[in-house]
Each structure stands twice: as C-alpha cells, then as structure tokens.
Amino acid sequence: MPQILIINSTTREGRFSEKAAAWVVDQLKGRSDFTVDLLDLREHPLPFFDQPMSPMYTLRDYPSEKIAKFGRRVDAADGFLILTAEYNHGYTAVLKNAMDHTLVEWRRKPVAFVGWGNVGGARAIEQLREVAVEFEMAPLRHAVHILPDILVPAIQAPEPFDDSIFAPLEPKLKVLADDLAWWTKALADARATAD
Template sequence: MLIQVINGTTREGRFSERIAHWVLEFGRQYEGVEFELVDLRDHPLPFFDGAAPMWTPRQYADEAVARFGRTVDRADGFIFLTAEYNHGYSAVLKNALDWTYAEWHRKPASFVGWGGVGGARAIEQLRQVTVEFEMAPLRHAVHIAPEIYLPARDQADPTDTAVFAPAEPFLKLLADDLLWWAGALRAARTAS
C-alpha cells in the first residue's frame, strides 16, 4: 500500500519540512505500507489555465502536469500537510489539485495542519475540495497548535521530532484510520 504525504507549501524557510519528516518517520512503524513524500517544490506546475481535467482525465498537454498526475495516480491514500495562510490553504496546493482530477477518485484523504488554530480553517477548506474530487476525507486530523508549533519552529535540529510527542496520539489515530480506508477503497477500486 502506498500513502503519499503531500507537502502543500513551497515558501522559503517553510515549517512543513519538519512536519513531513515527523510524519514519514512515524509511518515507518507500519509494515507493508510505504509512506512517500510528494513535495510540491518538485512539481513546479504552471498556473492553472488548461482544459478542465474532469472532462479530459489523464490527458495533459504539459509534461510537468502529466508527471504530477502519474505520481498522484499511484497512491492508495493521502496525508495533506497544510499551513494556514490567511485562514486558508496555500495557492500552490490549490493549483496542484486543480490541474488533476481522476487521479484522486475514491481514495481517502487525511490532514495535518498548523498555524492559526492548528490549521483548522485550512483543513476544513481542503475537506470540501476533496469531496468534489470524490475522495473520502477522514474525520481524524492533526492540528499542530502554537504550543507545539512555536518550539518546533525554533528548534535547531529540523529532524528532531521529540517536540511533536504530544501530537503523536492524534497522528496514530489519523494513520490507523487512513490505512483502514486506503485498504478498503483499494479493494473496492480493484473489484470495480
């Protein structure tokens, strides 16, 4: 089973790299599951100006978009990492989502957010968008509150995940639920 961890920010000095490292490290405890980072910095997409991907599934004139689509298509489920920018999620993540469509169908989505109120507003917006992609957005999310976010941001070693320990029970709930849904939906996709 393949779970993709989508790093939804590309800003210089981004905090998301610390979160990505924590989530990927945590994922190593699950046997038979690969947690793979999909960093939007590695997928520089043009600003969305193409045909609606709902009507042209997996047919992309731009090779960067086609490569991103092929990457996402391989996954059985997703963990979206999202900062909260001005009460919403990043434009680069919205752009990446809007370029694709069929690749997300009937796959579960979960969320890790940070920023104002633990990224809750960004996560709620993403849940609405994933419904439109016919995904299964899951209830359990991880909200990195300021009492974790601020010390983690200021920590010298970006690979030291100890500061996230208070949030690990929530990440376990998220991961356990995501893996159940990913397995169930993969079996259903295969059967149909």
C-alpha cells in the first residue's frame, strides 16, 4: 500500500504542531488506501546545509548517517502531508534546511498541507508550493487551514488535550486525504512504469 509521510515541521519547545500532528494521524491512520508514517523533524536534527555540491548532483551519496536516515524516510514515502506553522510569513527554517539536504527523494510525488496561524498558514503553504515545484513534486490545491477561531483555544486548552476541537475541520481533511490518495496512486503507478 502507498505510504504517506506526515511531516511535523516545527521543533520549538511548547509547539502547537504536536496537537495538529496527533489529530491528523488519528484521522488518517484507519484509511484503506494508504498508510501513514509521522516524521518529526525533532527526531532528525540536521546540520545547516554546507555541502560543496547540491544534492541535485550528489543524489543519495549522503555526507553523514544523520542525513542518510532522513533521506531514506523521504525516499520510502509515496506522498507527503506537511504540517506547517507560519513564522514571519514563511515556513520554518528547519524544514527548508532538511529539504535542502535532499532532492530526488521527493521527486514525482504529491504533497498536501495542513497549516495554522493568523491566516491558517496560507502564506507559508503558498511558499512551500513554489519550493515543491523545484523538487519536481505535485503540490495539491486542497489544504486544511487552522485559523485563530480553532487555533487559539487549541493552544490554550488544558491537558489532556481533547482534539474534538478540530472536528469542524474533519470534512476538509477528508477531502484533502481523498485527493492526496488519488495523486499518490496515480504518480506511484506512473513511477513504476516510466523513468
């Protein structure tokens, strides 16, 4: 079965992203058309990219085991769901740094987004769509935007966290997941039959 890699792209202490990640995994783990794997960038602390050559040329000739470990997880995925905050109207530097260590691992695979913030992470998501094209990915139209009406109470909610606060977003996440499943299968079939 195709595998969707869900990427938690914030690593700061006290991050909200854990709540979004747990909800998204819980919503998608029972699907019959793909499996999910959660990649937390905290588990992949990578050095700032400082290699003499772009991974466009070095491909999977990884300079360290840490980078190889990250690259192999991206390689194993058939599609991606990036969970993104918006930091100063962009996506997180830790995500860009991680992506810059790799390239072909993402190629010809779809990517969808769940974002949050004052405009639901829309500006960060738009930037990521541009970056995705350079990685030869297929960025999808459907996204889930967690706006302040849900984000603020979710951030302030007491523990244990009750993720029913995200219930109004479930229909949108379902549409996103159905579309991601379609593109994941279509591109996996195409990769299997052509270079």
